[in-house]
Amino acid sequence: MPKFIIKTGKYQGKTLKLPPREVTLGRDPECEIRIPDPDVSRKHCQFSIREGTLYVVDLKSRNGTYVNDRVIQTETPLQPGDQLRVGPMLLELAGVRKAIPKPANLNPDQAAPLSDDDISTWLSEETPEGEPGESIGDTTIISASQLPQPEAPVPKSKKEFHSIAEEAAEIIRQHWAKVARQKQEKQ
Numbered sequence: 001m002p003k004f005i006i007k008t009g010k011y012q013g014k015t016l017k018l019p020p021r022e023v024t025l026g027r028d029p030e031c032e033i034r035i036p037d038p039d040v041s042r043k044h045c046q047f048s049i050r051e052g053t054l055y056v057v058d059l060k061s062r063n064g065t066y067v068n069d070r071v072i073q074t075e076t077p078l079q080p081g082d083q084l085r086v087g088p089m090l091l092e093l094a095g096v097r098k099a100i101p102k103p104a105n106l107n108p109d110q111a112a113p114l115s116d117d118d119i120s121t122w123l124s125e126e127t128p129e130g131e132p133g134e135s136i137g138d139t140t141i142i143s144a145s146q147l148p149q150p151e152a153p154v155p156k157s158k159k160e161f162h163s164i165a166e167e168a169a170e171i172i173r174q175h176w177a178k179v180a181r182q183k184q185e186k187q
Helices: 116-123 164-186
Strands: 003-006 015-017 023-026 045-050 053-058 065-067 076-078 083-086 089-093
Antiparallel strands (some): 003 015
């Protein structure tokens, strides 16, 4: 099962496991992965797994889906280490990037028949000791129907005022008490 390491937000460092089926990410409560942010479309992108490879496709989102800081236009395969940006959320696909075989016949005085991407991949290779984020707690996907329903807020007892001036004085008093608390917290 593919896992993403969450790189931003209050869940930074946690992992997000994807189930072995199509998963939709977006703002809509029907999405399996929900990001309640105005920069995320209702149905922003979709993940699918075929032949052991994770693919992402943008669902005509308003702000786009980015893989390694490039906007994607078509279904795109993801490799371990790839970074996916959806709105303010940055996710990195966990796992060890498949190594590109290093040529054994390179001499220091010969020009290397390698691309900059190949060299960059070697420099950023992870060791196969474990996946990044493995020791960190896991985040699981739950459907909206499994979420606990919020309790109705308990209504505050409303103070009765005998005049508008009395109500205004109370509002001003609450404001200055709040300012004093904020000032005290900063010290």
